[in-house]
Amino acid sequence: xxxxxxxxxxxxxxxxxPQMNLPPSARSRVALSLTAAAAEGxxxxxxxxxxxxxxxxxxxxxxxxVSPRLKWRAQTGxxxxxxxxxxxxxxxxxxxxRLPWRLGMVALDAGPSVMVHLHSEVGEAPSxxxxxxxLDRAGQAVLIGFPEKESEHMAxxxxxREMGSDPKFRKAxxxxxxxxxxxxxxxxxxxxxxxxxxxxxxxxxxxxxxLAELAALPQVTLLPLDLSNERSVITLAGEIGGKVxxxxxxxxxxxxxxxxxRTGTDVARMEMEINYLGLLRLSQALGPxxxxxxxxxxxxxxAWVNLLSIYAxxxxxxxxxxxASKAAAYSLSQCLRAEMRPSGIRVVHVFPGPIDDEWNxxxxxxxxxxxxxxxxxxxxxxxxxxxxxxxxxxxxxLQRWRDNPKVLEREIAAGGT
Amino acid sequence: MSMATTAPLLSALVEAMRTRRIxxxxxxxxxxxxxxxxxxxxxxxxxxxxxxxxxSNYDARGPGWYWxxxxxxxxxxxxxxxxxHWISGRDLPNNAVDTIPVQHFVAxxxxxxxxxxxxxxxxxxxxxxxxLAFEAQHxxxxxxxxxxxxxxxxxRSDPEAYQNFDETGQHTPGPSTEAxxxxxDQRDVLGFGSEAIGTDAGQGYxxxxxxPCHYYMHGAGRYGLQCLANLDKLPPTGAVILSPPLxxxxxxxxxxxxxxxxxxxx
Numbered sequence: 001x002x003x004x005x006x007x008x009x010x011x012x013x014x015x016x017x018p019q020m021n022l023p024p025s026a027r028s029r030v031a032l033s034l035t036a037a038a039a040e041g042x043x044x045x046x047x048x049x050x051x052x053x054x055x056x057x058x059x060x061x062x063x064x065x066v067s068p069r070l071k072w073r074a075q076t077g078x079x080x081x082x083x084x085x086x087x088x089x090x091x092x093x094x095x096x097x098r099l100p101w102r103l104g105m106v107a108l109d110a111g112p113s114v115m116v117h118l119h120s121e122v123g124e125a126p127s128x129x130x131x132x133x134x135l136d137r138a139g140q141a142v143l144i145g146f147p148e149k150e151s152e153h154m155a156x157x158x159x160x161r162e163m164g165s166d167p168k169f170r171k172a173x174x175x176x177x178x179x180x181x182x183x184x185x186x187x188x189x190x191x192x193x194x195x196x197x198x199x200x201x202x203x204x205x206x207x208x209x210x211l212a213e214l215a216a217l218p219q220v221t222l223l224p225l226d227l228s229n230e231r232s233v234i235t236l237a238g239e240i241g242g243k244v245x246x247x248x249x250x251x252x253x254x255x256x257x258x259x260x261x262r263t264g265t266d267v268a269r270m271e272m273e274i275n276y277l278g279l280l281r282l283s284q285a286l287g288p289x290x291x292x293x294x295x296x297x298x299x300x301x302x303a304w305v306n307l308l309s310i311y312a313x314x315x316x317x318x319x320x321x322x323x324a325s326k327a328a329a330y331s332l333s334q335c336l337r338a339e340m341r342p343s344g345i346r347v348v349h350v351f352p353g354p355i356d357d358e359w360n361x362x363x364x365x366x367x368x369x370x371x372x373x374x375x376x377x378x379x380x381x382x383x384x385x386x387x388x389x390x391x392x393x394x395x396x397x398l399q400r401w402r403d404n405p406k407v408l409e410r411e412i413a414a415g416g417t
Numbered sequence: 418m419s420m421a422t423t424a425p426l427l428s429a430l431v432e433a434m435r436t437r438r439i440x441x442x443x444x445x446x447x448x449x450x451x452x453x454x455x456x457x458x459x460x461x462x463x464x465x466x467x468x469x470x471x472x473s474n475y476d477a478r479g480p481g482w483y484w485x486x487x488x489x490x491x492x493x494x495x496x497x498x499x500x501x502h503w504i505s506g507r508d509l510p511n512n513a514v515d516t517i518p519v520q521h522f523v524a525x526x527x528x529x530x531x532x533x534x535x536x537x538x539x540x541x542x543x544x545x546x547x548x549l550a551f552e553a554q555h556x557x558x559x560x561x562x563x564x565x566x567x568x569x570x571x572x573r574s575d576p577e578a579y580q581n582f583d584e585t586g587q588h589t590p591g592p593s594t595e596a597x598x599x600x601x602d603q604r605d606v607l608g609f610g611s612e613a614i615g616t617d618a619g620q621g622y623x624x625x626x627x628x629p630c631h632y633y634m635h636g637a638g639r640y641g642l643q644c645l646a647n648l649d650k651l652p653p654t655g656a657v658i659l660s661p662p663l664x665x666x667x668x669x670x671x672x673x674x675x676x677x678x679x680x681x682x683x
Contacts, residue, residue, distance in 0.1 A: 205453055205580030229450040230470050255460070266462050 002121055005156040007169055007195075008298050020294040020344045021093035025138035031058040033072050038133035038141035041385040043077050045112070046070035056112035077131035079108040081145065084118055084125055094137070097295075101159065104145050106131055116145035119157050123147075134163040135384050137344035139337075155382055164384035165246060165303035165346055168193035173236075173244045175200040175225055175282065176251035178208045180357050181307070184370035185248055188378045190219045195299070198240055200225025200251065202232075227251050227278025233285045241289035245299055248377065249282055250307040254359040258320035268321035275325035276332060279306060283336050291343035303381055304340065305348040306333045310394045312351060313401045314408050316417075337386075348386050350377060353393025364417075366392055393417075438683065444645045444658075444675040445495045446571065452644075453576045454493050455614050456587070464490035467672075491670040497662035498608075498616065498631070498641030502669040505636030512638065514668035521640070522661040524607050526563040526677065527551070528651045535568040535590045539581055540620055542593040548600070555653045560605035563642070563658050566592065570612040571646040581619065591618030594629035601637045608640030610658075612648060616641040642675060651677055 473479025500506030
């Protein structure tokens with residue numbers, strides 16, 4: 001059994017804060033599809049469309065029949081551990097700083113043999129196990145050997161913690177505590193064991209329900225934060241920047257207007273001011289602080305979550321300017337992800353469909369509950385995924401968008417949802 | 418030829434200001450991103466808050482100079498309301514900040530002290546009786562003067578206390594409908610000035626008509642000043658207000674610096 005993670009001792013302030021050294025991250029273009037699936041929490045391998053053989057490592061042509069018709073398909077990952085070893089020495093800086101490190105060779109039931117990072121609960125060979133794909137600190141897919149049966153504290157495994165951003169004992173910032181989504185996120189973080197949750201709130205004179213109850217939680221501290229105000233963002237970063245491990249940027253402006261049913265640009269500007277420029281301000285102010293603490297002990301700075309929208313992929317005209325602002329935010333967040341990558345900070349994109357809140361009052365169900373959205377965010381942090389499409393509507397849009405973005409655009413333009 | 422011989426009144430003014438016989442008092446709140454703006458239901462068009470970002474600060478963006486860009490609404494911070502701001506004043510001549518006769522930007526003021534009442538009741542409405550009591554003590558309110566309502570509301574430096582919202586909206590002082598009509602119809606004032614965020618009370622939407630100060634003052638071509646400060650430093654009568662708004666084409670109002678000239682006894 002995995003020992004539960006204990007609250008880490010306070011940092012010794014006279015020692016240098018360790019800096020991040022990433023694990024090896026070079027991958028071929030074809031191997032990046034393994035990463036793309038792992039980014040959503042799936043373990044996929046190529047399957048030959050001519051002879052059905054499963055491929056590993058990723059390749060251009062079938063290892064058996066040389067067919068180029070290889071398709072990425074989800075795998076159960078079930079297999080047999082053939083051998084394991086524990087590293088006590090490595091010239092690679094990432095592993096050298098994290099020794100000992102357990103590795104194994106697994107024969108997958110689907111055919112190929114793979115090298116995996118081994119969870120401590122997997123018994124000695126020969127034994128059954130389940131292989132899954134996770135993103136490592138470099139953001140690349142690696143294969144993990146999980147025990148067949150889950151146990152209570154298995155997420156606290158030392159190797160597995162390197163692959164995710166479990167909120168347990170971490171300190172998080174939720175940028176807007178006034179919305180139902182923000183409040184659900186704060187409660188979910190507290191439930192997940194977060195040490196401190198800082199909760200931003202703009203325009204303190206506007207009293208909205210729920211904030212006082214939230215502030216009464218012992219883990220919660222309210223802080224003034226208005227993403228439209230550069231000084232407010234810089235002040236917040238100055239006050240807590242050196243302590244935040246997880247940033248969840250949920251602050252957004254959402255109005256239901258297209259081009260023709262609202263005169264002028266005031267609404268669109270407000271949406272861009274928070275959804276796009278607000279993210280830029282926050283990234284400039286807080287990004288460097290997180291990067292500097294990416295290897296700071298077992299509760300190091302680890303993740304940045306941006307609440308986007310499935311409408312970032314394709315414009316939903318009834319909420320047209322909101323969609324545009326989320327597309328801009330998505331693009332900027334890709335930039336943030338690229339800039340955070342060298343430090344090992346994971347940038348998580350969350351693409352919900354309509355959320356059950358006041359600004360989607362006129363949208364028919366199904367609508368995503370704030371609680372379901374919050375659960376999906378916590379799961380993504382724990383599992384280390386970086387692309388989250390929570391709920392049925394988001395999943396369906398994603399499939400249609402992947403199938404053919406032009407067809408989706410035409411369906412939506414014709415009044416579909 | 419000395420100035421005194423060609424402009425004796427202005428020369429006397431300049432001399433009185435030099436000796437501080439005439440003092441200049443700043444009635445303006447500082448423009449900061451933290452100063453609250455008026456809040457309307459969120460589906461409506463909004464007044465932008467004051468926002469400021471550095472263009473450069475002796476750095477790579479401009480090595481030898483410091484400057485900022487700012488944005489705000491016409492009704493942000495201490496600001497001037499022109500008649501065109503309200504639907505009742507929309508068809509009047511010279512009703513926008515760029516066309517208002519400039520001599521109106523220098524005018525005397527009567528300051529009615531309501532600070533005691535407001536300390537008891539944040540929703541306090543200035544009454545006709547308050548105005549008559551003021552006149553009994555200080556003389557008739559002259560035509561063309563500002564009527565400034567002193568409440569000491571500007572001393573609430575916490576934005577939350579300044580806005581004073583609860584679930585039924587804002588609770589800030591202002592004039593009653595009858596007092597506004599008295600000031601316009603019986604006293605021909607230049608306009609009404611307030612320390613709170615609007616010339617109307619926070620609950621002014623529930624008066625008849627809604628927002629009576631905006632409705633009647635602007636409908637009669639009069640002006641508004643709001644978010645004023647330091648009214649406690651003004652005498653009940655005798656101060657002169659300098660309040661030129663920015664010359665915005667067809668502007669409905671503008672943030673501005675409001676100054677008062679106050680004469681001390683010799």
